[in-house]
Amino acid sequence: MHMSDALLSPVVGGAFWAISTGMIGWSARKIPVETDGSKTVLMGVMGAFVFAAQMINFTIPGTGSSGHIGGGLLLAVLLGPWRAFITLASVLVIQALFFADGGLLALGCNIFNMAFIPAFIAWPFIYRPIAGGEGSATRLATASIAASTLGLLAGAFSVVIQTTLSGISDLPFNVFVLFMLPIHAVIGIVEGVLTWGVLSFIASTEPGLLRTASETRAPKTGFVTAMLFVAALAIGGALSWFASSNPDGLEWSIAKVTGKEELASPAGTAHEFLSGLQNKLAILPDYDFRRTENLTAEEAAEPSPVHPGASLSGIAGSVMVLLIAGSVGLLLRNRRESTITATRS
Amino acid sequence: MQRSGIEAIHAEARPLPVGDGAAIMILAIYIMFVISVQKFDLAGVIAFGAFPLLLTTASGIALLPIMKRLVIASPFILFMAAGNLALDRSTAVMIAGFAITGGMISASVIVLKTVVTLAALLSLMAVMPFHRFGMALRSLRVPEVFVTQLLLVYRYSFLLSEEATAMQKARDLRSFGGHGKGPLVTAKLIASLLIRTTARAERIYMAMSARGFRTALDSRPAIAMKPGDLAAIAGAAALFGLIRYFF
Numbered sequence: 001m002h003m004s005d006a007l008l009s010p011v012v013g014g015a016f017w018a019i020s021t022g023m024i025g026w027s028a029r030k031i032p033v034e035t036d037g038s039k040t041v042l043m044g045v046m047g048a049f050v051f052a053a054q055m056i057n058f059t060i061p062g063t064g065s066s067g068h069i070g071g072g073l074l075l076a077v078l079l080g081p082w083r084a085f086i087t088l089a090s091v092l093v094i095q096a097l098f099f100a101d102g103g104l105l106a107l108g109c110n111i112f113n114m115a116f117i118p119a120f121i122a123w124p125f126i127y128r129p130i131a132g133g134e135g136s137a138t139r140l141a142t143a144s145i146a147a148s149t150l151g152l153l154a155g156a157f158s159v160v161i162q163t164t165l166s167g168i169s170d171l172p173f174n175v176f177v178l179f180m181l182p183i184h185a186v187i188g189i190v191e192g193v194l195t196w197g198v199l200s201f202i203a204s205t206e207p208g209l210l211r212t213a214s215e216t217r218a219p220k221t222g223f224v225t226a227m228l229f230v231a232a233l234a235i236g237g238a239l240s241w242f243a244s245s246n247p248d249g250l251e252w253s254i255a256k257v258t259g260k261e262e263l264a265s266p267a268g269t270a271h272e273f274l275s276g277l278q279n280k281l282a283i284l285p286d287y288d289f290r291r292t293e294n295l296t297a298e299e300a301a302e303p304s305p306v307h308p309g310a311s312l313s314g315i316a317g318s319v320m321v322l323l324i325a326g327s328v329g330l331l332l333r334n335r336r337e338s339t340i341t342a343t344r345s
Numbered sequence: 346m347q348r349s350g351i352e353a354i355h356a357e358a359r360p361l362p363v364g365d366g367a368a369i370m371i372l373a374i375y376i377m378f379v380i381s382v383q384k385f386d387l388a389g390v391i392a393f394g395a396f397p398l399l400l401t402t403a404s405g406i407a408l409l410p411i412m413k414r415l416v417i418a419s420p421f422i423l424f425m426a427a428g429n430l431a432l433d434r435s436t437a438v439m440i441a442g443f444a445i446t447g448g449m450i451s452a453s454v455i456v457l458k459t460v461v462t463l464a465a466l467l468s469l470m471a472v473m474p475f476h477r478f479g480m481a482l483r484s485l486r487v488p489e490v491f492v493t494q495l496l497l498v499y500r501y502s503f504l505l506s507e508e509a510t511a512m513q514k515a516r517d518l519r520s521f522g523g524h525g526k527g528p529l530v531t532a533k534l535i536a537s538l539l540i541r542t543t544a545r546a547e548r549i550y551m552a553m554s555a556r557g558f559r560t561a562l563d564s565r566p567a568i569a570m571k572p573g574d575l576a577a578i579a580g581a582a583a584l585f586g587l588i589r590y591f592f
Binding site: 002004005006007008009010013014024025028029031038040041042043044045046047048049051052053055056057058059060061066069078086087089090091093094096097098099100103104105163167168169170171172190193194195196197198201202205206209315319321322324325326328329330332333 | 372373376377379380381384387388391392394395396398399400401402403404405414415417421422425428429432433448451455456458459462463466467470478487488489490491493494495496497498499500501502504505506508509510512513523526527528529530531532533534535536537538539540542543545546547549550553588592
């Protein structure tokens with residue numbers, strides 16, 4: 001369910017980055033200052049435990065395929081929301097940096113979808129009320145499966161919203177929702193069963209481990225609602241700012257002064273000379289794909305949305321940039337290696 | 346698999362021409378510029394491939410582990426790109442009688458954006474050891490709790506991964522016809538690992554306390570960014586802006 005950089009617009013990615021980094025800062029403040037630091041070590045080792053637990057595969061009954069635990073809800077139950085959020089965020093950072101899961105800009109979205117939702121929505125509002133303090137086996141199973149499933153569904157829905165708002169994918173909202181939600185409902189149920197299995201084993205062998213979270217104060221409903229409201233406001237505000245159909249400040253000023261949104265180029269002046277010079281000096285002047293001569297009426301009626309910049313000679317130009325960058329890199333490497341050899345000798 | 350993944354990506358640590366904090370900032374700015382490339386702008390995204398190419402060729406990073414990682418990371422991206430390919434069949438251009446559809450171009454842009462951004466990220470991480478990454482985060486004023494957390498997760502993931510692999514192997518050796526590999530048996534295995542993990546955390550904490558650990562792994566003050574680093578960030582942003590403008 002990792003969101004990817006390539007599917008995000010800078011506005012959506014940036015907004016979720018701001019929300020997630022703000023939440024990391026807030027959670028770091030909420031974790032009480034300790035003098036012994038044992039909980040700090042526990043959090044670190046629990047993050048490593050999630051990596052290790054994800055290496056243990058299980059067979060999904062009736063499918064022949066295998067899966068692994070996600071661990072979001074499990075950490076929230078064991079560590080409480082603030083510590084679980086920090087731990088899950090750190091796991092996601094390492095996944096992005098070393099396993100290319102998502103990407104750097106998508107980290108904001110991934111932390112929101114896979115750390116904020118299980119720690120601040122699934123655990124306090126679904127798991128905790130159902131499981132209660134010293135819950136029975138039935139309550140534990142119901143709470144685990146319900147919180148895992150609804151948490152994963154909320155995360156998957158969030159992926160759909162982030163992708164749709166970014167406008168990179170052509171998948172319509174309803175088709176994407178119908179694709180994502182049923183799959184994640186099944187994954188959520190399996191994750192819930194696994195989480196319940198782990199928790200019931202812990203409850204019978206080391207019940208003390210379950211006390212940390214139950215002693216933690218849950219985040220208030222108002223706080224979570226406020227965070228979601230801030231998220232909606234940040235994305236909505238930023239998007240509407242970028243998507244405004246009104247002229248921008250410069251266009252507005254020019255329109256007020258001249259009655260037109262753009263100024264015409266002055267003829268017979270230095271501007272004309274420079275334009276001519278630019279065309280002569282340009283390595284690939286007026287680059288464009290060859291226009292198709294025999295368009296059908298339907299094709300002519302539907303102009304292509306392809307940007308003129310996506311042109312054949314434009315691509316040739318960018319490949320030239322790649323070649324130059326590669327050559328410069330090799331030169332730098334040879335220079336560095338010869339410097340090291342000279343130093344050693 | 347996770348452990349070998351980390352080891353495969355980490356190449357030889359190399360000094361960078363800018364401070365580590367500045368390098369991370371430059372990478373973030375680069376990714377923002379790449380992501381801002383328009384949906385159908387193939388030339389723009391190819392041009393931005395110059396940055397990871399420069400990084401990999403100049404530093405001599407082994408490309409194979411990075412390429413393998415990119416292939417493994419791509420199923421969701423390939424699905425989304427295939428969606429564009431199937432849904433946008435409007436002819437964008439004709440080349441030698443072959444119709445290039447809008448979907449082909451936008452799908453290529455999605456895949457290429459993924460390749461160039463992740464290649465840049467993995468290249469940087471290949472030359473920057475994780476403890477230096479932690480120091481860089483401190484210089485960028487990331488909360489100490491989070492930096493310590495990242496360093497601890499990284500350090501102990503190697504240890505616990507070995508334990509998890511051994512447990513899984515032991516289970517698989519005792520499993521015949523797939524028996525004992527279901528979710529409920531696996532849950533008990535994971536719970537055992539969890540109990541061992543918490544016991545290990547206590548031992549680790551006692552050992553670390555004996556060496557003077559309190560709440561942070563590194564008590565040195567964060568290294569502030571130098572004026573040269575700020576100039577490098579501004580220069581890189583200007584360069585990326587020029588690439589974005591011309592392509």
